[in-house]
Amino acid sequence: xxxxxxxxxxxxxxxxxxxxxxxxxxxxxxxxxxxxxxxxxxxxxxxxxxxxxxxxxxxxxxxxxxxxxxxxxxxxxxxxxxxxxxxxxxxxxxxxxxxxxxxxxxxxxxxxxxxxxxxxxxxxxxxxxxxxxxxxxxxxxxxxxxxxxxxxxxxxxxxxxxxxxxxxxxxxxxxxxxxxxxxxxxxxxxxxxxxxxxxxxxxxxxxxxxxxxxxxxxxxxxxxxxxxxxxxxxxxxxxxxxxxxxxxxxxxxxxxxxxxxxxxxxxxxxxxxxxxxxxxxxxxxxxxxxxxxxxxxxxxxxxxxxxxxxxxxxxxxxxxxxxxxxxxxxxxxxxxxxxxxxxxxxxxxxxxxxxxxxxxxxxxxxxxxxxxxxxxxxxxxxxxxxxxxxxxxxxxxxxxxxxxxxxxxxxxxxxxxxxxxxxxxxxxxxxxxxxxxxxxxxxxxxxxxxxxxxxxxxxxxxxxxxxxxxxxxxxxxxxxxxxxxxxxxxxxxxxxxxxxxxxxxxxxxxxxxxxxxxxxxxxxxxxxxxxxxxxxxxxxxxxxxxxxxxxxxxxxxxxxxxxxxxxxxxxxxxxxx
Amino acid sequence: xxxxxxxxxxxxxxxxxxxxxxxxxxxxxxxxxxxxxxxxxxxxxxxxxxxxxxxxxxxxxxxxxxxxxxxxxxxxxxxxxxxxxxxxxxxxxxxxxxxxxxxxxxxxxx
Numbered sequence: 001x002x003x004x005x006x007x008x009x010x011x012x013x014x015x016x017x018x019x020x021x022x023x024x025x026x027x028x029x030x031x032x033x034x035x036x037x038x039x040x041x042x043x044x045x046x047x048x049x050x051x052x053x054x055x056x057x058x059x060x061x062x063x064x065x066x067x068x069x070x071x072x073x074x075x076x077x078x079x080x081x082x083x084x085x086x087x088x089x090x091x092x093x094x095x096x097x098x099x100x101x102x103x104x105x106x107x108x109x110x111x112x113x114x115x116x117x118x119x120x121x122x123x124x125x126x127x128x129x130x131x132x133x134x135x136x137x138x139x140x141x142x143x144x145x146x147x148x149x150x151x152x153x154x155x156x157x158x159x160x161x162x163x164x165x166x167x168x169x170x171x172x173x174x175x176x177x178x179x180x181x182x183x184x185x186x187x188x189x190x191x192x193x194x195x196x197x198x199x200x201x202x203x204x205x206x207x208x209x210x211x212x213x214x215x216x217x218x219x220x221x222x223x224x225x226x227x228x229x230x231x232x233x234x235x236x237x238x239x240x241x242x243x244x245x246x247x248x249x250x251x252x253x254x255x256x257x258x259x260x261x262x263x264x265x266x267x268x269x270x271x272x273x274x275x276x277x278x279x280x281x282x283x284x285x286x287x288x289x290x291x292x293x294x295x296x297x298x299x300x301x302x303x304x305x306x307x308x309x310x311x312x313x314x315x316x317x318x319x320x321x322x323x324x325x326x327x328x329x330x331x332x333x334x335x336x337x338x339x340x341x342x343x344x345x346x347x348x349x350x351x352x353x354x355x356x357x358x359x360x361x362x363x364x365x366x367x368x369x370x371x372x373x374x375x376x377x378x379x380x381x382x383x384x385x386x387x388x389x390x391x392x393x394x395x396x397x398x399x400x401x402x403x404x405x406x407x408x409x410x411x412x413x414x415x416x417x418x419x420x421x422x423x424x425x426x427x428x429x430x431x432x433x434x435x436x437x438x439x440x441x442x443x444x445x446x447x448x449x450x451x452x453x454x455x456x457x458x459x460x461x462x463x464x465x466x467x468x469x470x471x472x473x474x475x476x477x478x479x480x481x482x483x484x485x486x487x488x489x490x491x492x493x494x495x496x497x498x499x500x501x502x503x504x505x506x507x508x509x510x511x512x513x514x515x516x517x518x519x520x521x522x523x524x525x526x527x528x529x530x531x532x533x534x535x536x537x538x539x540x541x542x543x544x545x546x547x548x549x550x551x552x553x554x555x556x557x558x559x560x561x562x563x564x565x566x567x568x569x570x571x572x573x574x575x576x577x
Numbered sequence: 578x579x580x581x582x583x584x585x586x587x588x589x590x591x592x593x594x595x596x597x598x599x600x601x602x603x604x605x606x607x608x609x610x611x612x613x614x615x616x617x618x619x620x621x622x623x624x625x626x627x628x629x630x631x632x633x634x635x636x637x638x639x640x641x642x643x644x645x646x647x648x649x650x651x652x653x654x655x656x657x658x659x660x661x662x663x664x665x666x667x668x669x670x671x672x673x674x675x676x677x678x679x680x681x682x683x684x685x686x687x
Contacts, residue, residue, distance in 0.1 A: 017648075017650075017665065020665070020666075020667045021650060021651050021667060023667070023668075024651060024667040024668045025651070027668065028610075029610050029653070029667070029668035029669045030610065030651045030652070030653075030667070030668075031604070031605040031606075031608035031609065031610045031611045031652050031653060032605030032608065032611075032637060032638070032651065032652045033650065033651050034603075034637055034641055034644045034645065034649055034650050034651065034652065036645070039605070039637055039638060039641055041605055041606075041608065041638075042651075043608065043609075
């Protein structure tokens with residue numbers, strides 16, 4: 001078909017026709033379309049009505065569907081909300097699980113979970129640190145193979161028990177990655193699935209290797225301490241604050257005949273035949289837990305049957321961790337000691353008596369010897385000297401010189417005899433008294449040693465027996481000897497007077513003095529030294545006091561009692577001096 | 578089939594009477610628009626053209642050749658011919674103004 005070329009007007013006309021056709025169609029005013037071969041009837045109104053009906057039906061369907069959709073949408077929204085809540089719950093649970101897992105990781109205990117075949121599904125940080133395997137290394141492994149677990153009882157029995165009771169606990173020995181054996185206190189708990197079937201086992205292990213070792217060491221130390229305590233001669237009892245017996249050592253049971261099995265828990269005062277019911281002892285024991293309540297040296301005696309004596313001491317055992325205190329009572333059996341002490345005291349008294357008697361005898365012998373020297377030797381020498389002097393005056397010239405020498409020798413002998421007599425027993429002491437004898441002594445020392453010696457005294461008669469009088473005289477003499485030897489003094493002052501406590505003599509010099517502490521610790525040797533003076537004074541009930549310092553002289557005060565009403569061994573005999 | 582009407586609208590064969598306008602209406606049977614066009618055409622003929630017209634109804638469902646010959650593509654279509662006038666009005670002719678405009682347009686083209 002060859003297209004004819006249309007003019008503009010024709011094209012415009014065609015366009016107008018086309019527009020008309022479109023307008024008619026648009027206004028539904030076309031019934032049919034004419035084609036080359038067919039005619040198409042266009043019932044647009046019917047179609048439109050059908051469309052309207054269809055549209056109405058569709059709209060109904062749409063409304064229905066919309067309602068259904070709205071319903072479904074609501075259900076969906078509800079489902080979504082529900083799912084969101086479930087999701088939130090799941091997230092919350094997940095967070096909690098993560099937190100709990102982190103908490104499990106914070107625990108020092110070794111915590112792991114294995115399934116019923118024993119394969120590890122969880123392995124915490126504590127297990128990593130103690131056993132040495134990382135989580136990724138441990139998960140999937142058979143736990144008891146990995147850890148070479150040594151069971152105290154068969155695993156089958158443990159498994160049966162955990163399935164039956166849901167838990168098990170006991171001690172196990174595990175081997176760590178580096179081969180170390182670890183003793184653990186294990187606690188197992190069974191987890192069941194939703195159907196109640198055993199699903200997994202949670203194991204919590206606490207490493208008690210060090211604790212066990214410490215307990216063993218403590219037990220050994222305790223046994224060691226108990227063996228020491230049991231070997232002690234002293235009886236030891238541990239009491240609680242209510243004075244109930246907690247333990248006692250072997251010596252206690254042997255001493256008091258108690259049964260170790262029967263006294264624990266019993267109050268101490270109810271024990272035995274009333275020995276421990278001592279009120280003062282109970283009072284002291286109750287005070288031990290308080291500050292400064294410890295005591296020692298408390299003596300009790302048991303007079304039932306064979307007399308026995310004990311010395312008790314107690315001190316608190318501080319146990320801050322337990323919040324309570326205990327009392328350690330130490331009992332020393334001093335029965336034998338007391339008996340020996342009484343014997344010693346009796347012996348000592350006898351010895352003192354003998355000593356005094358010997359001293360008296362010695363003093364009398366001194367006097368007798370002095371008397372004999374004075375009366376016989378002294379007299380004889382004096383007579384011989386007088387006769388020889390006469391012979392020397394009348395005799396020939398050639399023997400005068402020799403007689404002169406003999407007379408000089410006799411004079412020396414007479415002087416030595418007089419000095420010896422004086423030293424043995426100065427007659428002045430027995431004839432004129434203590435003060436006169438001291439004055440005579442002072443004159444001698446002043447003359448021989450070159451220091452000024454002044455004696456002051458009441459001058460009247462003082463009732464001192466012969467022993468005390470001699471003792472004081474010899475004490476003053478000893479002190480003057482010391483002044484002469486060591487003091488380098490220029491002046492010595494001796495004062496005799498009555499004091500409240502008795503008769504007092506003070507010997508004081510202005511010499512160089514000395515350190516008094518240097519005297520302490522010296523033995524009793526050195527003859528009739530200061531210590532000897534003090535001991536003898538104490539023995540007669542007197543007092544000896546020494547004061548001295550470097551460069552400040554020395555002062556010695558001696559006091560003896562003069563009261564007849566006091567101890568008989570003070571030795572007053574009423575002899576006037 | 579072609580049906581011609583007089584001013585009175587009665588269908589008749591060509592009676593040989595001379596009219597100014599020849600109105601040939603192509604319809605598709607008695608479809609809604611076609612029926613409406615026929616009714617409108619009768620009213621136009623009598624009221625607007627005062628009967629000075631010859632109406633020819635052509636049912637394309639019966640014979641479409643004339644329509645093809647006249648270049649009619651859709652029905653109802655009114656082919657107006659007269660002295661120096663040839664124009665086509667599409668639709669059910671209920672819009673009288675559109676028909677009047679077609680007559681005026683045809684007159685202006687003259």
